[in-house]
Structures are given as C-alpha cells and as structure tokens.
Amino acid sequence: MKVNIAEHQAERVPPQKLVDFECAEKDLQKVLFNSLDRLLPDEELLVIAQSRQWQEEPDILALDDQGRLFIFELKKWESRSENILQVLRYGQLFGRKAYEELDRRFRQFRPDQQSLVDAHAATFGHRLPESKFNETQVFVVVTNGLDFTTREAVRYWRGKGVDVRPWIYRAYKDPNSRREHFLLEMQRFSVNDNPYEDLTSTGFFVVNTNYRNSREDHKDMLKNHIAAAFNDPWKFKIERLTRQSTVFLYQSGKGIVAIGRVAGGVQKADHRGKSDYKFYVHLDKFARIKPPISAAEVNDLTGRQYSFQGTLFEMDTEAAEIVSRAARQRSRISAAGLETER
Structure with a gap:
C-alpha cells in the first residue's frame, strides 16, 4: 500500500x-x-x-x-x-x-x-x-x-x-x-509464526558457538574472540554483522557465554579441508560472562520467547539492552566499554 x-x-x-x-x-x-x-x-x-x-x-x-x-x-x-x-x-x-x-x-x-x-x-x-x-x-x-x-x-x-x-x-x-x-x-518461510521478526534492532545479534556440532569451533570463538558460522548457506549469516554490531555468543545448553563488538569486516577461512567454509568477524571489547545467561533467563528478563536453536538471530533493541545490562553485571564491564555508538 x-x-x-x-x-x-x-x-x-x-x-x-x-x-x-x-x-x-x-x-x-x-x-x-x-x-x-x-x-x-x-x-x-x-x-x-x-x-x-x-x-x-x-x-x-x-x-x-x-x-x-x-x-x-x-x-x-x-x-x-x-x-x-x-x-x-x-x-x-x-x-x-x-x-x-x-x-x-x-x-x-x-x-x-x-x-x-x-x-x-x-x-x-x-x-x-x-x-x-x-x-x-x-x-x-x-x-x-x-x-x-x-x-x-x-x-x-x-x-x-x-x-x-x-x-x-x-x-x-x-x-x-x-x-x-x-x-x-x-516473507521468510516459517513453520511457526515468529512474533519478533518485525521488531526493530540497531545491531544486536546472538551467534551460536556450534558447541553441539563441534567443541573445537566453540573453543575457537572464545579463545580468538570471533563470531563465526560454517558451511553453506549458514556461513552467509555472518555477513549481517557489520562494524559496531554487538554480538552475544551463545553456547547450546549453557547460555550466553560472551559478549563483544564487531571490529571489522567479514573474513573467510578454510574449515575441515574445505575452502572458504568458515566466515567470521573479529570482536573487540570482548568479555566472558560467568555464569552464563541461560536461554530461559534471557526470555524471562526480556519477556520474549526467543528460540536459540539457529545459527544467528537478531535481537530487538529493547531486549538486547536488558541482556547487555545483565552481561555487564556478571562480567564487570563498564557501561562505556560495551555500549555502541548508535
């Protein structure tokens, strides 16, 4: 219309x-x-x-x-x-x-x-x-x-x-x-309706660390301060992460285990012998979150019912700011250190 x-x-x-x-x-x-x-x-x-x-x-x-x-x-x-x-x-x-x-x-x-x-x-x-x-x-x-x-x-x-x-x-x-x-x-194809898909965001993303498929991938993200995805077509989701985006790293079964801010553009690397099967971005202002913020806790804090099973999803601004505050409290990061210039 x-x-x-x-x-x-x-x-x-x-x-x-x-x-x-x-x-x-x-x-x-x-x-x-x-x-x-x-x-x-x-x-x-x-x-x-x-x-x-x-x-x-x-x-x-x-x-x-x-x-x-x-x-x-x-x-x-x-x-x-x-x-x-x-x-x-x-x-x-x-x-x-x-x-x-x-x-x-x-x-x-x-x-x-x-x-x-x-x-x-x-x-x-x-x-x-x-x-x-x-x-x-x-x-x-x-x-x-x-x-x-x-x-x-x-x-x-x-x-x-x-x-x-x-x-x-x-x-x-x-x-x-x-x-x-x-x-x-x-429209994005859906088996079930996603009530949050039209909520606006200014660059907050949850990236799964692939722990259930590969503990090595999970360790790589935490050790090297990166957010990554692997294989077609999932690796292309990383291209949604732009400089200054805030990323929550989510470990399946545990919760949000780290937070950081995208420091540059998407890079590519070989993965298990396949060329350019790994897309990733470096994260600065990186901090581990202990104890992790569980999926149930995120949904309780934000009043949402997010599904954490996918590779990457965007969190609406209001909910992400609530999670960011909880992350700062647990990781003792200053507010100035994590908030992005928006």
Whole structure:
C-alpha cells in the first residue's frame, strides 16, 4: 500500500510478473539460492540436501523437529500448472525414502557432519528414533502472487488432505531504479509464526558457538574472540554483522557465554579441508560472562520467547539492552566499554 498521510488515503500498488522486468525464472532461482540464509529459519528446519545439476530431485530437502520432510521446489515457471505436479512428483520419489537414504544424502551434503540423527538432535535438542524420520511430508512450491493457477491447485490439493503450501513472492516496480531493477516482496518461510521478526534492532545479534556440532569451533570463538558460522548457506549469516554490531555468543545448553563488538569486516577461512567454509568477524571489547545467561533467563528478563536453536538471530533493541545490562553485571564491564555508538 502507498499511503498519503496528508489526505488519509491508501492506494494499493499492483504487483507485476517477472517478464515485465526482463527477469527469467532461473535468475530468480539464483537469487533465492543465494539468500537461503535469510529465507529459511535454521532454528525450525535442518537442511539436509540441495539439488545437484541434471538430477531429478527437489531444490531443497529439510527436516523439522518432528522429522517431517519438507520438499521445496524453487524451479518456478509463472502460470504453469506443472509447478504443483513437479513438487508432488518429488513427494512420490522421496516419500518412500527410509532413514538410511536420508542419512546418505545428508552426509553427501554435509561431509563434515556426524550422522543425520545426531545432527538433528544437536539442532533441536531432542533425539528422534530413526523410524520417525520422513513419516510425513510437507510440499512447498514458490509462486508469484499473480499466479492464480498454481494457487488454485495448491488449494485443491490441500482440500484433499495433502500438506502443500505456497511460498509467495510479489514483484513491484522500483520508481527510483532502472527497468532491470525491481522490488521483491518475499516473507521468510516459517513453520511457526515468529512474533519478533518485525521488531526493530540497531545491531544486536546472538551467534551460536556450534558447541553441539563441534567443541573445537566453540573453543575457537572464545579463545580468538570471533563470531563465526560454517558451511553453506549458514556461513552467509555472518555477513549481517557489520562494524559496531554487538554480538552475544551463545553456547547450546549453557547460555550466553560472551559478549563483544564487531571490529571489522567479514573474513573467510578454510574449515575441515574445505575452502572458504568458515566466515567470521573479529570482536573487540570482548568479555566472558560467568555464569552464563541461560536461554530461559534471557526470555524471562526480556519477556520474549526467543528460540536459540539457529545459527544467528537478531535481537530487538529493547531486549538486547536488558541482556547487555545483565552481561555487564556478571562480567564487570563498564557501561562505556560495551555500549555502541548508535
């Protein structure tokens, strides 16, 4: 909506098709793949595979905390009935896969990781029996909001009891840019609603130290005063950390164990034999927090219900200032030493 405050009027801005901006569907697909760290909630979904070239397979396979298999289809053609049929075809192919096959795909995708059942337990904090993996499937198809044929098909199959969901994007003309530039509206995919996603922040972040997957990674962050993430697409989350951002380092099962301020730009390093698989930033004004501020304590102090299972999330300013005060009290840091110039 374009709002005119003086006249108390609101006008709906009409969305357009990709072809109106000379944008091919394959180009949008590349944009989505390059933005997975922003679009998929790693606190809700564990990505276990991405598509390989020339293979008949979904673009993304992911599991939720209950072991449901989410099948994402991003290869999107506007206004084609085949869109919904393709994702259902993948359901036919992958719905029969036992745990062993999912584990094999996961180890190909993440060769540095442990077994799928262990990685799932490390991500969600509880252990599932192998028989619970892939008992049910959820189908997700990307579609332009104008693509009513695909949306009608989704509604039809949902009415038949199939859990298929549209992931809608809308394209708008950017009045301040050239023709090939446009505005894209696409909500972060969520299994559950995140009531805090629109609260404003001025640069406060919680970064998981990866303790459950690698104690060496955890020790590296604390010893060398860095905030880091590893592997695609999670490593790209570190690019959200800019100079002067405040970072809380969170250890799974313990709580916030350190605090610091971003001192420079993102750096890259090899990780377990893979080139540039580690993205990190250096932190100055670094301090350990003893005892750690537990996740339950953070939520009690702030009145929020944050999930700490993901790689990184942004904390709204009001809540972050409360946590910063608690951190200063425990680490005996002066207020001037931690507060950033905002």
